[in-house]
Amino acid sequence: xxxxxxxxxxxxxxxxxxxxxxxxxxxxxxxxxxxxxxxxxxxxxxxxxxxxxxxxxxxxxxxxxxxxxxxxxxxxxxxxxxxxxxxxxxxxxxxxxxxxxxxxxxxxxxxxxxxxxxxxxxxxxxxxxxxxxxxxxxxxxxxxxxxxxxxxxxxxxxxxxxxxxxxxxxxxxxxxxxxxxxxxxxxxxxxxxxxxxxxxxxxxxxxxxxxxxxxxxxxxxxxxxxxxxxxxxxxxxxxxxxxxxxxxxxxxxxxxxxxxxxxxxxxxxxxxxxxxxxxxxxxxxxxxxxxxx
Amino acid sequence: xxxxxxxxxxxxxxxxxxxxxxxxxxxxxxxxxxxxxxxxxxxxxxxxxxxxxxxxxxxxxxxxxxxxxxxxxxxxxxxxxxxxxxxxxxxxxxxxxxxxxxxxxxxxxxxxxxxxxxxxxxxxxxxxxxxxxxxxxxxxxxxxxxxxxxxxxxxxxxxxxxxxxxxxxxxxxxxxxxxxxxxxxxxxxxxxxxxxxxxxxxxxxxxxxxxxxxxxxxxxxxxxxxxxxxxxxxxxxxxxxxxxxxxxxxxxxxxxxxxxxxxxxxxxxxxxxxxxxxxxxxxxxxxxxxxxxxxxxxxxxxxxxxxxxxxxxxxxxxxxxxxxxxxxxxxxxxxxxxxxxxxxxxxxxxxxxxxxxxxxxxxxxxxxxxxxxxxxxxxxxxxxxxxxxxxxxxxxxxxxxxxxxxxxxxxxxxxxxxxxxxxxxxxxxxxxxxxxxxxxxxxxxxxxxxxxxxxxxxxxxxxxxxxxxxxxxxxxxxxxxxxxxxxxxxxxxxxxxxxxxxxxxxxxxxxxxxxxxxxxxxxxxxx
Numbered sequence: 001x002x003x004x005x006x007x008x009x010x011x012x013x014x015x016x017x018x019x020x021x022x023x024x025x026x027x028x029x030x031x032x033x034x035x036x037x038x039x040x041x042x043x044x045x046x047x048x049x050x051x052x053x054x055x056x057x058x059x060x061x062x063x064x065x066x067x068x069x070x071x072x073x074x075x076x077x078x079x080x081x082x083x084x085x086x087x088x089x090x091x092x093x094x095x096x097x098x099x100x101x102x103x104x105x106x107x108x109x110x111x112x113x114x115x116x117x118x119x120x121x122x123x124x125x126x127x128x129x130x131x132x133x134x135x136x137x138x139x140x141x142x143x144x145x146x147x148x149x150x151x152x153x154x155x156x157x158x159x160x161x162x163x164x165x166x167x168x169x170x171x172x173x174x175x176x177x178x179x180x181x182x183x184x185x186x187x188x189x190x191x192x193x194x195x196x197x198x199x200x201x202x203x204x205x206x207x208x209x210x211x212x213x214x215x216x217x218x219x220x221x222x223x224x225x226x227x228x229x230x231x232x233x234x235x236x237x238x239x240x241x242x243x244x245x246x247x248x249x250x251x252x253x254x255x256x257x258x259x260x261x262x263x264x265x266x267x268x269x270x271x272x273x274x275x276x277x278x279x280x281x282x283x284x285x286x287x288x289x290x291x292x293x
Numbered sequence: 294x295x296x297x298x299x300x301x302x303x304x305x306x307x308x309x310x311x312x313x314x315x316x317x318x319x320x321x322x323x324x325x326x327x328x329x330x331x332x333x334x335x336x337x338x339x340x341x342x343x344x345x346x347x348x349x350x351x352x353x354x355x356x357x358x359x360x361x362x363x364x365x366x367x368x369x370x371x372x373x374x375x376x377x378x379x380x381x382x383x384x385x386x387x388x389x390x391x392x393x394x395x396x397x398x399x400x401x402x403x404x405x406x407x408x409x410x411x412x413x414x415x416x417x418x419x420x421x422x423x424x425x426x427x428x429x430x431x432x433x434x435x436x437x438x439x440x441x442x443x444x445x446x447x448x449x450x451x452x453x454x455x456x457x458x459x460x461x462x463x464x465x466x467x468x469x470x471x472x473x474x475x476x477x478x479x480x481x482x483x484x485x486x487x488x489x490x491x492x493x494x495x496x497x498x499x500x501x502x503x504x505x506x507x508x509x510x511x512x513x514x515x516x517x518x519x520x521x522x523x524x525x526x527x528x529x530x531x532x533x534x535x536x537x538x539x540x541x542x543x544x545x546x547x548x549x550x551x552x553x554x555x556x557x558x559x560x561x562x563x564x565x566x567x568x569x570x571x572x573x574x575x576x577x578x579x580x581x582x583x584x585x586x587x588x589x590x591x592x593x594x595x596x597x598x599x600x601x602x603x604x605x606x607x608x609x610x611x612x613x614x615x616x617x618x619x620x621x622x623x624x625x626x627x628x629x630x631x632x633x634x635x636x637x638x639x640x641x642x643x644x645x646x647x648x649x650x651x652x653x654x655x656x657x658x659x660x661x662x663x664x665x666x667x668x669x670x671x672x673x674x675x676x677x678x679x680x681x682x683x684x685x686x687x688x689x690x691x692x693x694x695x696x697x698x699x700x701x702x703x704x705x706x707x708x709x710x711x712x713x714x715x716x717x718x719x720x721x722x723x724x725x726x727x728x729x730x731x732x733x734x735x736x737x738x739x740x741x742x743x744x745x746x747x748x749x750x751x752x753x754x755x756x757x758x759x760x761x762x763x764x765x766x767x768x769x770x771x772x773x774x775x776x777x778x779x780x781x782x783x784x785x786x787x788x789x790x791x792x793x794x795x796x797x798x799x800x801x802x803x804x805x806x807x808x809x810x811x812x813x814x815x816x817x818x819x820x
Contacts, residue, residue, distance in 0.1 A: 058718065059718075060716065060717050060718045091718075091721065093470055093474065093717050093718060093721050094466075094469065094470035094473055094474075094717070097470060097717055099717075099718040099721060155566075155601075155602065156601055156674070156675065159601075159602050163602060163783065164783070185568060185784075186566070186567070186568075187486055187489060187567070187568075216502055244679075244711060244712065262678065262679055262711075263678070
């Protein structure tokens with residue numbers, strides 16, 4: 001262990017020396033101009049010095065612990081673009097499996113100016129602002145139906161957003177006086193969810209997908225979107241999905257209005273839902289006006 | 294220990310209050326029991342068929358126990374129980390139980406037309422079949438006792454680890470590695486949604502979602518693997534599966550026959566978290582627990598789940614109240630206190646000031662109120678995030694409380710909770726560090742007194758008092774009403790709602806199930 005640490009420190013020092021000139025140059029630039037993140041063209045991982053590239057990773061190889069296994073791990077890290085690779089820890093998990101903790105300096109750089117980001121465009125309001133917004137812009141309660149669909153039995157996500165008590169100190173949407181919430185719970189077939197949404201004339205459908213093994217969530221989410229299209233209510237409802245492996249980008253690709261990932265709070269969803277429902281109503285009204293005029 | 298501490302424990306809990314709580318829970322359980330005794334279910338009757346040796350599936354993949362019970366339901370009278378009809382067919386046509394099932398499914402045999410004599414003979418035959426099944430289960434129980442005596446077992450808290458690859462053969466690799474690393478108990482996570490299947494899938498699972506199915510073949514494969522690794526490391530490795538959902542008693546029977554050691558087997562979990570009909574669940578849990586009791590299986594109850602939907606600080610007393618109800622329902626099904634892995638969890642919001650004190654209060658209180666039960670202690674899940682480093686620390690705060698309060702079964706948290714099912718090294722990280730915590734603080738428990746009138750003592754006393762109040766309220770309104778009102782886990786379920794109600798059948802006066810007396814009597818003798 002000590003040897004590895006010592007080696008890594010030595011390498012780090014050496015790396016720092018090499019990069020010193022560049023770093024000074026860049027930090028001077030930074031002082032002058034302070035570029036936006038989106039203007040940065042050569043970003044490297046950061047350990048304790050700009051552009052040192054240090055990162056840590058851990059993985060298991062299905063190989064017996066020994067020098068051969070270690071060299072294999074170093075080569076694998078090399079193929080990932082790591083240099084000065086140090087295996088700081090190696091452990092037999094089973095006679096044929098070895099676990100590694102590795103440090104190395106990643107040589108890859110990233111050009112941020114070429115990255116396009118898709119995010120749900122919401123100005124986040126709080127509990128009071130959301131309720132006031134709905135009262136003013138919509139003038140009636142927003143009806144929301146939520147469920148964990150398909151075979152998914154994990155209600156942790158949907159409950160965090162909907163339940164009275166909410167999550168991380170924020171009330172769930174059930175507590176909002178201007179939301180009328182129906183939480184259908186777990187393992188709800190898509191057909192039942194759609195039927196309920198039609199019955200209640202829902203404004204918002206919230207789906208939670210926690211189980212993502214073998215991409216089962218993709219099939220399930222696609223099916224729901226298709227069903228709503230088939231019932232011709234897709235345009236009427238704001239369709240939202242949440243879950244640990246859900247991104248807004250993925251959700252939009254699947255035909256949803258928004259996707260919320262880990263760390264989402266009830267007010268994030270509430271804000272989005274309120275604004276979108278208001279938009280739909282406004283759009284419908286103008287459509288109605290056009291057809292009558 | 295002073296005699297005073299023997300009476301009141303480390304938390305100065307009033308034994309009279311505990312006795313009141315237990316008395317109320319006993320009344321609640323008795324009410325439930327009186328109501329459920331009038332009914333049987335298709336799952337209970339399929340269990341009888343399984344215990345008689347009926348197994349396998351027909352051409353369409355329908356399990357033969359389902360075929361037989363459906364057939365009896367249609368053509369005979371399921372209100373009398375499946376046993377008498379199967380017994381009568383055996384008497385009338387000189388077939389084995391399996392042959393009866395096979396002939397029914399191909400349409401060669403139609404029950405209900407046996408002569409009167411065959412019916413009375415059938416009762417004797419069914420009783421003999423039941424005795425034979427009970428003998429086999431008793432032998433598996435003795436086998437476990439002998440193995441533990443010869444190989445030894447881990448120290449409390451036992452290290453409970455899950456495997457969840459969805460492929461039983463890959464699960465075997467993971468489970469053996471975990472056992473070699475120090476796991477005492479292996480739980481094979483069950484495929485999502487099995488709880489809602491009204492039949493037990495057949496054969497080995499190689500492509501499950503979120504786990505493998507609880508099938509008899511999967512049980513057999515994992516049992517053999519754990520026995521093998523147990524011999525190698527000279528430690529008995531316990532096997533766990535899920536005795537829950539619409540096939541609760543059938544899975545209990547399969548587990549009893551394949552020498553599983555523990556079963557997740559809660560009286561109310563299915564009602565609350567899977568929306569299974571209340572009546573169906575109460576009937577099924579009773580028979581399943583009778584089997585588990587007779588087979589020497591330790592049950593694990595699911596109160597930890599309440600805290601994933603309700604707040605752990607405010608709802609702490611509902612966990613205790615439910616533990617007490619689960620205890621009484623279990624005792625009334627013939628289980629012993631030593632078989633009760635009553636559930637509770639470390640789920641307080643990590644940002645809460647003095648949260649650790651309240652966790653200690655709850656765990657120590659539970660320990661004291663159920664002195665003979667192993668107790669199943671569950672790790673944090675609700676507040677686990679993708680920050681594996683903080684999660685790792687939270688898991689070890691939990692492990693520390695586990696050893697400090699003398700828990701029996703410690704389900705080890707893995708840092709990747711909330712991300713994906715554990716990788717092989719996640720399990721090793723959990724085991725290696727839990728061993729460190731347990732070993733390092735092994736006897737701290739014996740050195741600790743909590744300050745009289747201090748935060749920990751006061752918290753435990755308050756939770757106990759709230760639990761008594763709640764139990765006495767439930768005693769008045771009945772458990773059914775309490776669940777309808779959303780008392781547990783903030784979830785409301787209606788008596789006539791939920792799945793599986795159609796499988797509930799009112800027993801006729803001449804209902805016959807030879808296992809009831811057999812399992813209960815033997816279980817009594819055991820005491």
